[in-house]
Amino acid sequence: MAPENPHTTIPSTPAPSPLAPSDHPLEDRVTAALVGAAVGDALGGPVEGYSPDQILERHAGRVHGVVGPWNGDAWRTARPIAPYHKGDGHVTDDTLMTHALIRVYAKVRDHLDAYAIADHLVPDLMTTPRWIPELEAEALPLHRVFLAEKWLVTRIHYAHADPREAGVGNIVNCGAAMYMAPVGLVNAANPAAAYREALEIAGAHQWSYGREAAAVFAAAVAAACAPDATPGTVVAACLALAKDGTRAAIEKVCEEASRHRDFESALAPLRAAVAPYDTVGPDYRAPSLGARRPSRLHAIEELPVALGMMLVSGGDFRQAVLGSVNYGRDCDSIATMAGAIAGALGSPPPRDWAKTVAEASRLDLWAPAAELTAVTREIHERDLRRHRAHEAAFAALGGPRCSD
Template identity: 30%
Template sequence: MNPSSQLFDKVLGCLAGGVIGDAMGTPTEKLSHEEIHRRFGWVTTFSGDGTDDSLLKHILCETLERSGGHASADLWAEDWLRHADTFIDSKLFFAPVLSTFWKLRGEGVAPRDAGIGNMASSSSAMCISPMGIVNAGNPRQAVAETFELAGLIHHNHCRDGACAMAAAVAEAFSPRATVASVLDAAVRYLPPQSARPMRDALVRTLELARASAGYEDFRARHAREAAASPAHFTDSRETVPVTLALLLLADGDPRQTIIYGANFGRDADTIASMGGAVAGALAGAGALPPEWMDTLGPQAQRQRELAARMSRLAVARAEEARARAQAVLEAAA
C-alpha cells in the first residue's frame, strides 16, 4: 500500500487518532469537567497507548485480517477465546465485555446471542472503527455488517450506537466527505423504529451542540442534563452522540476533537477515542500533530504497519464490490 496515498493517510489517521484519544482521555475518565480543571488544567498531552478500547479494536483488526475483511460474531468470538489470557488477566474490561467472554468460554453461548442481557455501555461502539475502514465509502454496508458483529456484546440500543459509529467512519473515507455528511450517515442508516432510542439521542445531542455557544457551553449544558438522567455515563446513548457533537464543534479537526473529548470527562477515553477515529479518518493522519505520533513511540510504527494492512483490506473489499456490480451489469446487457 502506497504510504503517500490518501487512503493510507485516512486509515492511519483513523487508527492512530483512536489510540491517541484513548490514551489522552484515560486520566480524565469518570471525572467531571470541574474536577479535570482542578487536577490537570486543560489536557493536551498523553502517555501510554490506550485501554480496553484499543485492545478490543486491535483484536477486531485481527479478525478482519484473517477473514479477508469479512468479520462476523462467530469469527470475532474465536479471536476473543484465542486471546483468553488477555481477558482473564486484564482489569481493563468493563462488565458487558467480561460477561460476553465468560458466556463464550464457560457456557458455550452462541456468539450471535452472547450480547443478550448485557448492560448498556459503549463496549461495542468504542472499538468498531475497523468496520468503517473495510467498508470505506459505504456507510450502509458498514451498518449492515456491524449489526451482526456487535451482537457479540450488545442486543440493545448500544448495538445501534456501534452501527452509527461504523457508518460515520465509513462515510469519513468518502473523497468528498464533510462533517455534515458524516453526521448524516451516522443517523441515516439506523432503522427509524427499531433504532429510535439511538436516533433520538443523536438528534437531541446534536441539536444541543448547535444551540450552544461553543464547546464549554455545550459541555456545561450536557453536564446539567446528564445529572438528571438515570443512565450510566458509559451508555452509548450518551457517548456516541457526544462524540459526534464534539466532531461538529471542532469542525472535523482531529486535534481539537480529541482534546475536546479528553477534557469532557465522564467516559472521556471512549469519547476521545471514537472522536479521534472518525476525525482522523475524515482529515487524515497528516492533520494529527507530529509530536503526538512521536509520543506514541514504537506504537506509532505498529499503527503504520496495521494501517497498510487495513488499507489493503479496504481496497480488496472495494474490488470485490466492483466485480459483483460489473457481473450484474454484464448479465443485464
C-alpha cells in the first residue's frame, strides 16, 4: 500500500540478515520478534531516562551489550520512586506487559477487543503473582507497572468504565504501544488488520496519539512479517495507516534517518526531527507543562525513533537495538519496538544476548513465542472459515458481478 502523501520518499533499504532456512518460518519470525523485543527492553533499561551524552560519559563509551544499573549497587535507594533493578539483563514492564497480552490471546484464542482486556488482562495484573526481575521477587505485576498501566485497573476494575473508552483521561504515553507486538504477529503480513485490532485493544488503555502509536506499531510488526519486507516497506505501511501528528513525526524522522548509515551520526539528528512532535520536552526527567496531553498535532517519541533506527541499520537487529539504546530517553521502549520489528523482518537477536537476558530475568523467553505461534495459526484458520462463510452468503445474495 502506497503512502497517502505522493511526495513522501521511502528510502530503499536492503533486506535484513535473514534467519537460517527453516520449515517453520512463521514460528521463526514470531520467536525472533518476541525474544528480540525482550532483549531490546533489557539492554535499554539501565540507561533509560538519560541523554546520549550522559550515557557516553557514564559508560566511557557507547553501550554495546548488557550493562549494570546506572547507580551500581545503590540501585535500590538512588531513585526511591522507582527502586527497580534495571540492568544486568533484567527485562522491564515492556516485556511483562507483552507476555501478559500473549496470555490473553492464549485464553481467548481469537482476535481481541477491549472487553478481552477487561476480562483477562486486568485480572492477570491484579491477581496472579509472577517473577518480576527488577524486583528480584514474586509480586503482582500491578506492583511493577507504571502509573499509566495502573490506569487499566483503576478505570476498568474500580471505576467500571466502558472498556472501549477506559483509556480516555490517561496520561498520553507509549504504555499501550510498548506491548502491541503480539497483535502485529497474530495479524502477520496484514498491517491494516493489525492496526484495527490494536486500535480496539488500546482503547482500554490509552487515547489520542498514545492509542494511535499502539495501532501503528502493531501494523509495523505485521508489515515486517511479509516474506519480501524491508525496513522501507515497513515504514511505507506505517505511513499509509498513521494519522495526524503520528504520521508527520514518522515521516520527518524517517526522512532524516535515510541520510545516515550508522547510529552514532543519527542520534542527535533523529532527536531534532522528532522534537517538534514530542510533548515531553528536552529534559526527559522533568517533562514540560504540556507533556503527555492529548493532541492531534503530536506523537509519542518512541515509535518514530524506533522506525528511524530500523532504516539507519538496514534492518539489522544489533545495530537497530544499539542505536535505540544509545539514543537514551525512553530507550527501553524504543529498543523493545526496534527489536520486535527487526526480529519480524528476519534478523534475530544475538544468541548470547538472548541467553543472558533469559537467565538474568529468570524467564523463558521462547515459550510465549511458541504459544502465540500456535494461537496465530488457529486464528488464521478461523478467519478463513469466516471469510468463506461470508463469501458464500454474499454470493447467495447475488453480490458478485458476473464476468463476461
